[in-house]
Amino acid sequence: xxxxxxxxxxxxxxxxxxxxxxxxxxxxxxxxxxxxxxxxxxxxxxxxxxxxxxxxxxxxxxxxxxxxxxxxxxxxxxxxxxxxxxxxxxxxxxxxxxxxxxxxxxxxxxxxxxxxxxxxxxxxxxxxxxxxxxxxxxxxxxxxxxxxxxxxxxxxxxxxxxxxxxxxxxxxxxxxxxxxxxxxxxxxxxxxxxxxxxxxxxxxxxxxxxxxxxxxxxxxxxxxxxxxxxxxxxxxxxxxxxxxxxxxxxxxxxxxxxxxxxxxxxxxxxxxxxxxxxxx
Amino acid sequence: xxxxxxxxxxxxxxxxxxxxxxxxxxxxxxxxxxxxxxxxxxxxxxxxxxxxxxxxxxxxxxxxxxxxxxxxxxxxxxxxxxxxxxxxxxxxxxxxxxxxxxxxxxxxxxxx
Numbered sequence: 310x311x312x313x314x315x316x317x318x319x320x321x322x323x324x325x326x327x328x329x330x331x332x333x334x335x336x337x338x339x340x341x342x343x344x345x346x347x348x349x350x351x352x353x354x355x356x357x358x359x360x361x362x363x364x365x366x367x368x369x370x371x372x373x374x375x376x377x378x379x380x381x382x383x384x385x386x387x388x389x390x391x392x393x394x395x396x397x398x399x400x401x402x403x404x405x406x407x408x409x410x411x412x413x414x415x416x417x418x419x420x421x422x423x424x425x426x427x428x429x430x431x432x433x434x435x436x437x438x439x440x441x442x443x444x445x446x447x448x449x450x451x452x453x454x455x456x457x458x459x460x461x462x463x464x465x466x467x468x469x470x471x472x473x474x475x476x477x478x479x480x481x482x483x484x485x486x487x488x489x490x491x492x493x494x495x496x497x498x499x500x501x502x503x504x505x506x507x508x509x510x511x512x513x514x515x516x517x518x519x520x521x522x523x524x525x526x527x528x529x530x531x532x533x534x535x536x537x538x539x540x541x542x543x544x545x546x547x548x549x550x551x552x553x554x555x556x557x558x559x560x561x562x563x564x565x566x567x568x569x570x571x572x573x574x575x576x577x578x579x580x581x582x583x584x585x586x587x588x589x
Numbered sequence: 590x591x592x593x594x595x596x597x598x599x600x601x602x603x604x605x606x607x608x609x610x611x612x613x614x615x616x617x618x619x620x621x622x623x624x625x626x627x628x629x630x631x632x633x634x635x636x637x638x639x640x641x642x643x644x645x646x647x648x649x650x651x652x653x654x655x656x657x658x659x660x661x662x663x664x665x666x667x668x669x670x671x672x673x674x675x676x677x678x679x680x681x682x683x684x685x686x687x688x689x690x691x692x693x694x695x696x697x698x699x700x701x
Contacts, residue, residue, distance in 0.1 A: 426603040426605050426606060449670075452671075456638070459636055459638045460639065462605060462638075463605055463606045463638045463641070464640070466606045466608065467607050521700065524696070525693075526692075538639050541639065543696060543699075547695060
């Protein structure tokens with residue numbers, strides 16, 4: 310029997326796009342030790358930063374379900390050739406080749422051990438902020454953006470409770486002066502920790518409430534003296550036309566000028582964070 | 590006075606996770622318990638986060654109150670524009686955790 314998951318025409322960094330990826334994971338999680346075809350024959354466009362989500366999913370499915378994945382190379386043409394350049398296709402095919410960036414818009418995909426601060430810092434500073442596509446961005450803006458990614462990394466290191474790697478990928482949109490960067494962990498998600506921590510107080514039991522609680526600066530770690538990192542990122546986004554999306558448990562939480570959340574069916578594990586920054 | 594070079598202590602110039610802040614806390618605590626004053630040297634760091642400052646400076650202030658300023662001095666913290674701000678914020682958050690600031694007001698508006 311052939312196992313094929315067909316992607317729709319478009320997958321973007323929003324709740325609908327996340328649902329497509331969650332559906333892919335849900336389709337695969339009931340299978341074991343078989344090949345699954347990732348069918349992109351009808352896919353015209355996918356945000357390249359979502360490679361981090363797809364790689365996290367295939368990593369987990371390979372490890373826990375023994376699955377192998379097939380992508381038809383014929384589908385990786387035109388706008389989808391970016392998935393060669395950012396390295397996703399190399400990971401799927403196990404080519405052991407490095408990402409091959411020939412254009413201004415590509416940021417390579419990368420996996421990190423969760424405490425490997427130096428590799429993460431090097432990735433942010435060299436592959437992202439020194440990218441030729443960001444040459445015209447002011448130093449102070451780069452420092453703010455870098456600080457935001459490090460705050461997220463710290464948050465994951467504290468809360469994810471997993472030894473599994475962290476996956477990162479970005480994409481530059483030079484015409485829109487925008488950079489999207491996505492970080493995915495395979496940890497316990499926001500609700501697990503917040504629910505336990507608030508069991509005697511606010512009794513938070515829903516994912517959107519857990520994310521709201523964290524984003525307001527609360528922390529489940531006494532020694533952290535308050536989780537101000539996420540709060541500062543949100544404030545920076547408010548002041549600088551940024552967007553901040555968090556996907557955890559069954560919630561797609563987003564700040565795009567206002568806060569909204571969308572329920573995700575068959576959610577993936579851990580947390581996915583998208584930061585979308587605009588620059589002049 | 591004993592100088593603690595933070596980058597040497599934590600083994601990296603990237604003080605971006607809370608765990609490293611707790612290492613600084615432990616080291617400073619052990620020196621203070623031996624009766625020594627501590628100088629924390631930030632100059633060889635390249636990156637920090639609020640989580641690092643809360644875990645190190647915030648917890649030291651929590652432990653020693655205003656005596657902290659006699660026991661612990663900092664140097665090299667002016668290397669980056671926002672490090673002093675993070676340092677002060679870590680202390681202020683312990684002094685008055687409920688005190689809302691500009692960020693809190695702005696964010697609370699989003700939830701109205």
